[in-house]
Amino acid sequence: MVCLVVVGAALGVGVSLVAGLGPFGVRAWLTAWVGDTAATTLLTVAGIAASGALVSAAALLTGRYVDRRRLRDFGFRLDHGWWLDWGFGLALGAGLMTLVFAVELAAGWVRVTGIGRPRDGFFVRFVGLVVVFAAVGVYEELLLRGYILTNAAEGLVGRLGERGAVAAATGFSSLLFGVAHGSNPNATLVSTLAIVLAGGMLAAGYVLTGELAIPIGLHTTWNLFQGGVYGFPVSGLGVGASVVAVEQRGPRLFTGGDFGPEAGLVGLGAMGVGTLAIAGWVRWRTGDCSLAPSVTTPGLRVKEGDSEG
Numbered sequence: 001m002v003c004l005v006v007v008g009a010a011l012g013v014g015v016s017l018v019a020g021l022g023p024f025g026v027r028a029w030l031t032a033w034v035g036d037t038a039a040t041t042l043l044t045v046a047g048i049a050a051s052g053a054l055v056s057a058a059a060l061l062t063g064r065y066v067d068r069r070r071l072r073d074f075g076f077r078l079d080h081g082w083w084l085d086w087g088f089g090l091a092l093g094a095g096l097m098t099l100v101f102a103v104e105l106a107a108g109w110v111r112v113t114g115i116g117r118p119r120d121g122f123f124v125r126f127v128g129l130v131v132v133f134a135a136v137g138v139y140e141e142l143l144l145r146g147y148i149l150t151n152a153a154e155g156l157v158g159r160l161g162e163r164g165a166v167a168a169a170t171g172f173s174s175l176l177f178g179v180a181h182g183s184n185p186n187a188t189l190v191s192t193l194a195i196v197l198a199g200g201m202l203a204a205g206y207v208l209t210g211e212l213a214i215p216i217g218l219h220t221t222w223n224l225f226q227g228g229v230y231g232f233p234v235s236g237l238g239v240g241a242s243v244v245a246v247e248q249r250g251p252r253l254f255t256g257g258d259f260g261p262e263a264g265l266v267g268l269g270a271m272g273v274g275t276l277a278i279a280g281w282v283r284w285r286t287g288d289c290s291l292a293p294s295v296t297t298p299g300l301r302v303k304e305g306d307s308e309g
Helices: 002-019 026-034 036-065 080-107 122-180 189-207 213-229 265-286
Strands: 110-115 244-248
Touching: 036 122, 080 110, 080 213, 080 265, 122 189, 122 213, 189 213, 189 265, 213 265
Parallel strands: none
Antiparallel strands: 110 244
């Protein structure tokens, strides 16, 4: 609860800081320097990056001084295996959304109407999307999986056992994930439930490894390829720049309509494939596909005077 209060305050401060740049002439200066499109992109990126940095700092500091956790207890061991898993997550997100695009294209539910062109400011906006989705991938996974899921699982393990605690904590963090997207444009009850299931897919990479590498990589490229490459709405939001411009015309039940593929059966199918792929990767790389013990019994509780390590 302490973390959620601090995170809420951090988000408010981040948004306020960037919004406050307007009166100081920053927008006008940027517009004169790089043009209106690029200025808008840069300010948007700055706002999301600032909020993400503050949310991440809030979660880490709360965890450090309230829960006595080290950085690695949040799923950031950052060893060789961590980076391998991160690369797998990046490839998986790109592959899953490419599969969604290919299925919808083959079914005639999406039509390509154009290609992004550098002279239209595409390059600046696309780079902005990369930064935004990387930031979102880190701070949402740190908060929802690294902090909330871990704390919930640790608190419930004595009552529900390891499997029950992880299942309940995964459900709780995924429900928060869905509710957080419930106010997005074009959101419906169906889309909110679909985002809850997406949270389950992302959580799979964490609970099977005890690391945030797979969910961060998957979250980043799932969003980037969904909006920045294939031109779909990302959780109801238009991104303003994509490699491929498309026109959606298939049945909402399958395509997700204006909310994007996440709310359609094709997207839900991709989530199922992604969850199975994660389990297969973990088994192949480690020889085991059981729950990571660190999710419910992390090696934490830093004592006063201990060094970070």
